[in-house]
Amino acid sequence: MHLSNEIFTAPADNINNSGAHLFWADTPDTSLADSIEEFGQSTPVLVYESQNGLNLVAGHARVSALHNLGRPVLARMVEDINETDKGLLYLTDNLQRPMDDGMRLKALEFFAPLMEEKSLKSNILPRLGIKPKSKDAKLLVGWLTMDQTWRDLLKQGNIPLASATPLSRMTSEDRQAAEPLFTGFSWSRSNAVNVLNWLFETAKMNDQSVQEVMHTAGMIKILSQGLSPKDTIARLANAARLARYPELTKLQDRFTAAAGEITGGTRWRMIQPNNFETGGAELTVQIKDAAQLKRAVAEMTDLADAPAWEKLWKLGSGND
The missing domain is CATH 3.90.1530.10 (Conserved hypothetical protein from pyrococcus furiosus pfu- 392566-001, ParB domain)
Incomplete structure (x- = not known):
């Protein structure tokens, strides 16, 4: 040249x-x-x-x-x-252009047929801002083996790079069943990876296909309800979590309801810190001055008398 x-x-x-x-x-x-x-x-x-x-x-x-x-x-x-x-x-x-993972994948798709994987990693990935031995390098190269539909979803920003790991565990048929979950939606890293893992694990535990898990969990129906993208993703993630952890999800729902009864109308917020291994709860409050501190202390006294505490003591104890 x-x-x-x-x-x-x-x-x-x-x-x-x-x-x-x-x-x-x-x-x-x-x-x-x-x-x-x-x-x-x-x-x-x-x-x-x-x-x-x-x-x-x-x-x-x-x-x-x-x-x-x-x-x-x-x-x-x-x-x-x-x-x-x-x-x-x-x-x-074009090195001055800001790059996202979709752009990096487009470049790799061009170079992959022209050179061995070793050269692709050592010569092309660094030009794309990726260290050859990094986790992102492994993920990007892994995307080259994905079905074209999934690669297109990554390029369009519908699904994050880290989804390659759970997708690689699925069969082609299971990946095809999951495609509608990401078509037309832009998923965060945690939501996408969690949902794909939950679908895969639930299918394995129940000896079902991902399509069957999605149908039983009501996820196909959610896609047809015409909700906003944000609400659709939230409901799909919740349905997949419920399918994977049915008992834990029921406990969490009951905890959330009881916590709302106790802390409603106050500055206090409540979480369950250890996946219901005990029946305890963790209370937090944000304050900015002495007046807010005094109010929070008064609210705490009132919280102690709330009847809904009895519901929380029993969660995770085996007596609920």
């Missing part, structure tokens, strides 16, 4: 602005278009010549913006270039 020192101009229409190596190509933002319109093109794009004419190596947004403005393109020729070179030059030209 060799980059010519000569910079020349070419009509934007004469440059083929497509190719698999342009893995992050997108519509140029208005700030770039405004800058080029005001000051002109400050950095040439990279092109190579084939039997079909000029082909873009790097500079997709600049070519698109110049095309829209009806202006010629400043270009620099690249000679003796192969597919790996195209990807590396494009990646180098």
